[in-house]
Amino acid sequence: xxxxxxxxxxxxxxxxxxxxxxxxxxxxxxxxxxxxxxxxxxxxxxxxxxxxxxxxxxxxxxxxxxxxxxxxxxxxxxxxxxxxxxxxxxxxxxxxxxxxxxxxxxxxxxxxxxxxxxxxxxxxxxxxxxxxxxxxxxxxxxxxxxxxxxxxxxxxxxxxxxxxxxxxxxxxxxxxxxxxxxxxxxxxxxxxxxxxxxxxxxxxxxxxxxxxxxxxxxxxxxxxxxxxxxxxxxxxxxxxxxxxxxxxxxxxxxxxxxxxxxxxxxxxxxxxxxxxxxxxxxxxxxxxxxxxxxxxxxxxxxxxxxxxxxxxxxxxxxxxxxxxxxxxxxxxxxxxxxxxxxxxxxxxxxxxxxxxxxxxxxxxxxxxxxxxxxx
Numbered sequence: 001x002x003x004x005x006x007x008x009x010x011x012x013x014x015x016x017x018x019x020x021x022x023x024x025x026x027x028x029x030x031x032x033x034x035x036x037x038x039x040x041x042x043x044x045x046x047x048x049x050x051x052x053x054x055x056x057x058x059x060x061x062x063x064x065x066x067x068x069x070x071x072x073x074x075x076x077x078x079x080x081x082x083x084x085x086x087x088x089x090x091x092x093x094x095x096x097x098x099x100x101x102x103x104x105x106x107x108x109x110x111x112x113x114x115x116x117x118x119x120x121x122x123x124x125x126x127x128x129x130x131x132x133x134x135x136x137x138x139x140x141x142x143x144x145x146x147x148x149x150x151x152x153x154x155x156x157x158x159x160x161x162x163x164x165x166x167x168x169x170x171x172x173x174x175x176x177x178x179x180x181x182x183x184x185x186x187x188x189x190x191x192x193x194x195x196x197x198x199x200x201x202x203x204x205x206x207x208x209x210x211x212x213x214x215x216x217x218x219x220x221x222x223x224x225x226x227x228x229x230x231x232x233x234x235x236x237x238x239x240x241x242x243x244x245x246x247x248x249x250x251x252x253x254x255x256x257x258x259x260x261x262x263x264x265x266x267x268x269x270x271x272x273x274x275x276x277x278x279x280x281x282x283x284x285x286x287x288x289x290x291x292x293x294x295x296x297x298x299x300x301x302x303x304x305x306x307x308x309x310x311x312x313x314x315x316x317x318x319x320x321x322x323x324x325x326x327x328x329x330x331x332x333x334x335x336x337x338x339x340x341x342x343x344x345x346x347x348x349x350x351x352x353x354x355x356x357x358x359x360x361x362x363x364x365x366x367x368x369x370x371x372x373x374x375x
Contacts, residue, residue: 004140004183004210006242012356014234014261017348020211020242022140023181024080024088027055029242030258030347032340033090033266038063039073039083042271043329044337046085052306052334053341056088056141058266061133062097066116066123070136078138090266091139092246093130093172093187095146107147109164127171135179143213144172146187151221158191165189165215166203173207183210185244188237191216192229201236211242214262218247227256234261251280251343255363258347259356270340274333277321279308281339282366286314288332293318306338307331 008018020027034041034049037060041049049057059079064070073082079089095112105114111126130145146165149157169186176184186204190196204212214233217226226248234243244264245257254265270280279286281301286293288300296314304310308317308331321328350359 003180006211006240008240010352010354012351012354013259015258015347015351015356016261016263017351018242018263020088022088022183024086024140025055027088027264028344028348029263030254030344030351031055031264032254032344033058033264034271034337034340035060035266035268036083036085036089037268038067039079041333041337043275043326043333044271046083048334049085049337050087052337053345054087054337056090057085059083059089059091059137059139060097061091061094061130061137061143062125064091064137065094065125065133066118070133074136074138078136080138088140089138090141091134091137091143093143093145094125094133095130096148096247109167111145111168112147127168128175131172131175139182141183141185141211142176144169144184144186144209146189146215148189148216148219149191151191151216151219153191155191155193155196158189158193159196162189162191162196162200166200169204169209170207173209185209185211185213185242187213187215187246188233189216190233192221192225194232197229197233198236201233205238209241211244211264212237213244213246215246217245218249218253223253223256226253227260230257230260230262251340252363252367254340254343255347255360258351259360270336271333274331274336275329277328277332278336279317279332279339280336283369284367288314288317288321288328290318300335301339304335304338304342306335308335 002023005021010017018029033056034054036057073079076082105112113124115122127145134142145168147161149161186209188200190200237243242263245262248257248265249267277289279300293314298314299309301309350356
C-alpha cells in the first residue's frame with residue numbers, strides 16, 4: 001500500500017499550494033473538507049459532494065461512536081463503504097464534542113467519561129479508545145485526542161489544558177502504531193498565547209506526526225484574535241507537513257487562514273446555512289427567505305455553474321424554502337459547497353501563479369459590492 005505524503009508545489013507569500021497523497025486519492029491543498037458528522041453531509045448525496053470538487057470529507061468520532069457505533073461500522077465494511085464515499089476521510093478525535101458537554105462529563109489524566117446526549121448512557125473516551133474508534137471507522141487521517149478549552153480562559157487554565165493535550169498526543173501516537181497509508185495529525189493548543197503555542201508545537205514535533213492541526217481557535221475569540229494567532233501559530237509547525245485549521249469557517253476566514261499558511265480547513269457552515277435559507281456567493285450572503293426574492297427570475301449567482309444556479313431562479317428557491325420543501329436545503333447546500341470549492345480552486349490557482357495578493361484584493365472588492373446591484 002502506498003504511503004501518506006505531502007508535496008508542496010508553490011508559495012505566494014505565506015500561502016501554500018500542494019498535494020496530499022493517500023491510497024484513496026489525492027487531496028489538493030489548500031483544501032476545504034465538507035463535514036459529514038454522522039456519515040452523511042446533510043442534504044447531499046455523496047456523489048453530489050464529489051461533484052462540487054471536494055477531495056476529502058470529515059467524519060465525527062463522537063457521534064459515530066454513539067450511533068451507529070464504530071464496531072457496527074467496521075462490521076459493515078468501514079466508513080467509506082458504509083457511506084458510499086471512496087475518497088479520503090478525516091475523522092476528528094471526539095475531544096471537542098466531549099468538552100462541549102460541560103456538566104455531562106468528567107475530565108481526568110486518563111481521559112474523559114461522559115453521558116451521551118442521545119440517551120444518557122455512560123461512555124469513556126481516552127487517547128487509546130479514540131485511536132481504536134478511528135481505526136475501526138477506517139479513516140485515512142486520524143486526529144490525536146486532545147482537550148479544547150473554550151476562550152476566553154485564564155492563561156493558567158490554557159497552559160494546563162495544553163500540557164494535558166500534549167501528554168495525550170504522545171499516547172495517541174503510541175496507540176496509533178504503524179499503519180501504512182494512514183496518517184495521524186497532532187493538534188497544537190495554547191489559546192492565543194504565543195509562548196504556549198510554541199511549547200505545544202515543540203512537543204508535537206518531538207513526538208512526530210504526519211500532519212499538524214492548529215486547534216483551539218474558532219471557539220468564540222473572534223476573527224481579529226484568530227488572525228493574530230495565525231500570524232505566528234502555523235509558522236511554528238513543520239513546513240513539510242500539512243497544516244490544518246479546525247472548524248473554520250466563513251469564506252473570509254478561510255481566505256485569511258490560507259494567507260497565513262494553512263493548508264486544510266473544515267466547517268459545518270455551508271451545509272448548515274443551506275438548510276436555513278442562507279446562500280454564500282461572491283458578493284456575500286443571500287438570505288433566500290427575504291420577500292424581495294419572491295418575483296426574482298435571476299439565479300443566485302449568474303457566474304455559478306452549480307445545479308441551483310443553472311436550473312432554478314431565486315423566486316423558486318424562495319418558494320420552496322417558504323413551503324418547507326426538502327429540495328430547498330438540497331439545492332442551497334449544493335450551491336454553498338460548490339462556492340466553497342470554487343473559492344479553494346481559485347486560491348490554488350492564484351498561489352501557483354504567485355498572485356495571491358491580487359486574488360485577495362479582488363475577493364474583498366467583489367464582496368464589498370454587496371447588494372448594491374443584485375443581492
